[in-house]
Amino acid sequence: MAGANVVRIGIMSFAHMHAHGYASCLQKLPNVEFVGIADDDRSRAEQMANHYGVRAFDSYEQMLASDIDAVIVTSENANHRRHVAMAAQSEKHVLCEKPLATTKKDAEAIVEVVRRSKIKFMMAFPCRFHPAFKRLRETVDSGDLGKILAMKGTNQGQCPGGWFTDTKLAGGGAVIDHTVHLADLMRVLTKAEPARVYAEIDNHIFRGDFDDTGIITVEFTNKVFATIDSSWSRPKTYPFWGNVNLEVIGTEGVARMEMFAQKIDLYSDKTGRHTYEYWGDDVNLALIDSFARSIAQDSPVEITGEDGLRALEVALAAYESSKLHEPIDLLN
Amino acid sequence: MQRVAVIGAGTMGRTHAEAYARMPNAELVAICDSRLGAAQQLADKYSARAFADINLLLSDVDLDLVDICTPTHTHIDYIKAAAAARKHICCEKPLTRTTGQAMEAVRICQEAGVMLFPAQVLRWFPEFRKMHDLIVSGAIGTPVVVRTSRCSAYPRGTDDWFADMKNSGGVALDMIIHDYDWLRWCFGKVKRVYARGLYESNIPLTDYALVTLRFENGVIAHVEGNWARPSGFVATVEVAGTEGLLSYSSTESVPLTVELKAKGEQKAGVTVPESPVSKSPYYLELEHLVNCLETGCKPEVSAEDGLEAVRIGEAALKSISTGQPIALA
């Protein structure tokens, strides 16, 4: 179904496992064409390209020089800056995996590179597209909950292992990996910016040189306070990879969102395990659809690099706070 | 046989009175409440005597134990009066409104040679005892990160005394002191407290607090207290360790649910979930106390435990007020 409105997309690196989710969405969506894959690891590019029936490029340069319109950057966090800059140089639009970068400097550089280019840059915060979150947002916006007073979020998961525990590539451990999703959702709901961050962070689950446990408190410019649990505290035997839960306390009521509650309990003697089989919406579909539409229609992206930067700042401040045992003010 | 007077004839006073009345080795002999009518009504039910003045009661009635179930800010005065009369004391949580008062209470009772038993009842809730025992047995390896949550609608005491945050301490003291005590029982000493909450927000009949505790053994605990939940009570706990995770929710521990169709004028039917146990945690708690008095054993919860729980609550309130983490010596 090729046509003027079909957006041609390539994937830059399969380092992040979310690349698989995005790849299968690229195959399903009618308004995009999954062109190919490039990767620092040439054999991985070939293997994945075979698997998805797309072209394996020899290099990022080769893919960026082709007639694709856009790329999805799913490299290690520390490589986002370099890969986004390459894509911008070649005037390819970018959907960038979270977190935006591993340092504030890199994140700001990405925002700046994008600002100076003509490309569309979208942050991959797929949770924004979950129907339960959309309903929560509508409920908050309708005023049914009254004024928001506080929020409580968890994005707990199993430890993904691999480079996620290599702080040079990931920028940290659990906290940088998980804090940004909820920081973003909370910004959307309160329509305010994080102003102050306090955190207790440690590594006592795996005792590695990366953090695996974090309880982060965020105060927003409008005085709403919230906590985010971004621990890799789901054991290997847990029935699911983790959760994204968010509770909103308002003057007129409370709301609870459990994003992956739409599930079937499966008890299997074949695997010797109990698992949750999620059957709700695939949020990545809506994410990529939104990205493709803003390219096809030349309209603003729904989630910007600044959004990515604001969320990252919360995670970075959390690390600083935990070291100093002091709250960190963000607005100065 | 322990002769007991209950002070305060409200929700907790009635609960404690009923427990003593059923206990074979306790005798409920008097009820005291500043509302004499309330004292009388409860006393009549158990053929006890009613008083409005504790000093009259103490001079008139032969007693072993004074059980204080009045609003929190009045606890210290009753502890002083009972200790002066050399009576053993049971006191509802929070032991006192402030740490200073709690320290004074501990000292006074020590000097008077009487027992001061803080009614930290969570230790007698079978689900919390089970979780404690599992954790201590190493079922989840070394515990690392903990979440507890205790939610309800805003409590409405006599004359709405909970609504005066200065007297009740709000949700961060009154409600989640249960969890502070349970967490101390499981994980030991708290090193640092950080909290955000609505304690000073002056929103009528609404309070909410999110408290982070750092324990000396490294455990990080997130403690939620919610007095803004329209649908009523729920408690949840989750403890993640190096080799597992345990989780509990009161809403999922319901062996019986009775649903009745709407009747007459009523628009909606009624659903009543029940988690029945043969002996209530309050009964078990007070039975333990009475048995200790009978046999001279040390109770499982000490006056110092009551004091430390208040100290954590007060630190949480101070953190809410100052925006700073509070180190506990």
Ligand SMILES: NC(=O)c1ccc[n+]([C@@H]2O[C@H](COP(=O)([O-])OP(=O)(O)OC[C@H]3O[C@@H](n4cnc5c(N)ncnc54)[C@H](O)[C@@H]3O)[C@@H](O)[C@H]2O)c1
């Ligand atoms: N362990 C628990 O689960 C639990 C639950 C609720 C309350 N509590 C605690 O128990 C205590 C009582 O709470 P409650 O819910 O029963 O309150 P309540 O308002 O139901 O009862 C308090 C009673 O004390 C009386 N009173 C008030 N001031 C008095 C005074 N100065 N002298 C004598 N009597 C006085 C009132 O008339 C009332 O009858 C509080 O410290 C509260 O925090 C514990």
